[in-house]
Amino acid sequence: MSISQILFLIVGAVTLISAVLVVTMRNLVHAALCLIATLFSIAVLFVLLDAGFMAAVQVVLYIGAIAILIIFAVMLTRRVMADGSEQTNSQWPLGLAIAAAALASVAALLNAPVWPALPSVDTSLSISALGKALASPDGYVVPFQIASVLLTVALVGAIAVAGEKK
Amino acid sequence: MPDFNDYGIGNIIVYLWKLLGWWIGSLGVPEPWVTVIVTLVAIVSLATMALLIPIFTIWLERKLAARFQDRLGPNRAGPYGLLQSFADVIKLLGKEDITPTGADKIVYNLAPLVGVLSVVTLWAVVPLASTMVGARINVGVLYVIGISGLGTIAIMMGGWSSNNKFALLGAFRTVAQLVAYEVPMIVALMVPVLLAGSMNVADIVERQDSMWYLWMAPIAAALFFITSVAEIGRAPFDLLEAESEIVAGYHIEYTGMKFGMWMLTEFLHAFTIAALTATLFLGGWNGPFAKEFPLLGLVYFFIKTFAVYFVVVWSRSTFPRIRIDHLLSLNWKFFTPLALGALVVTSLVMMVMNEFAASASVMARTVTLFAANVALLWFVFELIRRSARQARAEAEGGHDEEHASHGGDGHHDEHGHAPASAH
Numbered sequence: 001m002s003i004s005q006i007l008f009l010i011v012g013a014v015t016l017i018s019a020v021l022v023v024t025m026r027n028l029v030h031a032a033l034c035l036i037a038t039l040f041s042i043a044v045l046f047v048l049l050d051a052g053f054m055a056a057v058q059v060v061l062y063i064g065a066i067a068i069l070i071i072f073a074v075m076l077t078r079r080v081m082a083d084g085s086e087q088t089n090s091q092w093p094l095g096l097a098i099a100a101a102a103l104a105s106v107a108a109l110l111n112a113p114v115w116p117a118l119p120s121v122d123t124s125l126s127i128s129a130l131g132k133a134l135a136s137p138d139g140y141v142v143p144f145q146i147a148s149v150l151l152t153v154a155l156v157g158a159i160a161v162a163g164e165k166k
Numbered sequence: 167m168p169d170f171n172d173y174g175i176g177n178i179i180v181y182l183w184k185l186l187g188w189w190i191g192s193l194g195v196p197e198p199w200v201t202v203i204v205t206l207v208a209i210v211s212l213a214t215m216a217l218l219i220p221i222f223t224i225w226l227e228r229k230l231a232a233r234f235q236d237r238l239g240p241n242r243a244g245p246y247g248l249l250q251s252f253a254d255v256i257k258l259l260g261k262e263d264i265t266p267t268g269a270d271k272i273v274y275n276l277a278p279l280v281g282v283l284s285v286v287t288l289w290a291v292v293p294l295a296s297t298m299v300g301a302r303i304n305v306g307v308l309y310v311i312g313i314s315g316l317g318t319i320a321i322m323m324g325g326w327s328s329n330n331k332f333a334l335l336g337a338f339r340t341v342a343q344l345v346a347y348e349v350p351m352i353v354a355l356m357v358p359v360l361l362a363g364s365m366n367v368a369d370i371v372e373r374q375d376s377m378w379y380l381w382m383a384p385i386a387a388a389l390f391f392i393t394s395v396a397e398i399g400r401a402p403f404d405l406l407e408a409e410s411e412i413v414a415g416y417h418i419e420y421t422g423m424k425f426g427m428w429m430l431t432e433f434l435h436a437f438t439i440a441a442l443t444a445t446l447f448l449g450g451w452n453g454p455f456a457k458e459f460p461l462l463g464l465v466y467f468f469i470k471t472f473a474v475y476f477v478v479v480w481s482r483s484t485f486p487r488i489r490i491d492h493l494l495s496l497n498w499k500f501f502t503p504l505a506l507g508a509l510v511v512t513s514l515v516m517m518v519m520n521e522f523a524a525s526a527s528v529m530a531r532t533v534t535l536f537a538a539n540v541a542l543l544w545f546v547f548e549l550i551r552r553s554a555r556q557a558r559a560e561a562e563g564g565h566d567e568e569h570a571s572h573g574g575d576g577h578h579d580e581h582g583h584a585p586a587s588a589h
Contacts, residue, residue: 002198003198003199003202029270029273029326030270030273033273033323036319052303052304052305053304053305053308055305056305056308056309056311056312057308059309059312059313059315059316060308060311060312060315063312063315063316063319064311064312064314064315064316064318064348065315065345067319068315068318068319068322068341068345071319071322071326072322072338072341075326075334075338076338126304127304127305127365
């Protein structure tokens, strides 16, 4: 077994265990901290795949922004920090169905007989390639711009909703 | 066996490291494990160096702060009080280790560890010399930003798990401050990335061999430095631990060496942001003969870092602290727009120069960029002056014309906030 396989097994185990803890922990702050552990180990998996940019973005966005926002929201919300709150609501059958469908589709994908070999890429150039793809008219400039406009609209909307009425 | 002549005296550390790898290999350890072992040795030595630095910088800071305040500072333990930090550590080790009742034990004990981790790991991408870089990762700048986010989480964990309202309030303030100041910091960091055409910190240093980015991007350098000082929560931005309001803030319940770890985090972080500023804007290890003798690059790097660190201590001991609402409006109404403006101006100038004067020398580029930065700053201050004047005229009922016009000097209005009641 090579070193990267050992690392993969360790990181994969940490990811799975912390992901299970996210949904089983009764204390919401603990669940949020487990979520951070999960997201961080996914970033490590990206590193093991030589996808450094994805790993950095994963940490910056999911841990640096979203997880902190979640923790902040949990801490500022009344009475959700008490242990022993209900872990399910009336929509659990629907959630179970969606989870089962997702599991079935992933299992079907993993059952594919032959995995196509990916072309090897020069990982040192991947960021500039990504940047060019996002900015060139032949690439993904339209989706990129639409996503940017959408985010700006969301930002303005959030300010309009939260702002003081004059 | 690696040949010493290939490395020379200027590169002796790398030679010793290669020698270690050769020696372990000669013991019959298989090749991949040799890589693992020498990498671990490098990680442990770098982290140990980073962790030992605060022993010196705490003494330095106390001595400097004392001089700024016309005192002597530590002078009893050892020559010039140099052993003061050791005495402090021994005192901390002897203190009772308390976990408060009702505290969340795991999170409470984990938090200082995460805090130290979030600072020590930053040293992985700081190039110490041309041949001594922990990790040449091509997203180095993003890595720095991501790791700073972990520090915020550590403070959050410590504040929440202490089961103390002052600690929790301190943690809330921290998050408001750190998350807000991250925005202009990230935008300011994009300017050296733009100038170097790379996010690799080692590349950014190498591109500065002819000109420091401080001269090409003075606004970005100043913004990065100021927002980093805010990120480490030091005076004038030390609202995370306001004695008169929230006592010691997030680490109020910590005792003994766990408190020592928070202190270590703070002092090491202060030194680390000095190192990052020196790396990204002051040319890092660049200097005369630094390429031929990497050890000399290490010396230049530390000289520059200590120079920036001196400014950190200087501003800490001379500026009054800033109020929380001013802190946030300074960030959102002044730093963030200014950082975005600096980014746009820099990219515009770069584009125009690449289009019409592609053969311009580094000097010509620097002069143009510097002039563009000065013009932007002048424009921003003019805007602030105007809005301040208007606000003042409104506050005074609009009849006191001449008073309003000569009161609007503009230099207090750096808070991006019209001082309607300033006089």
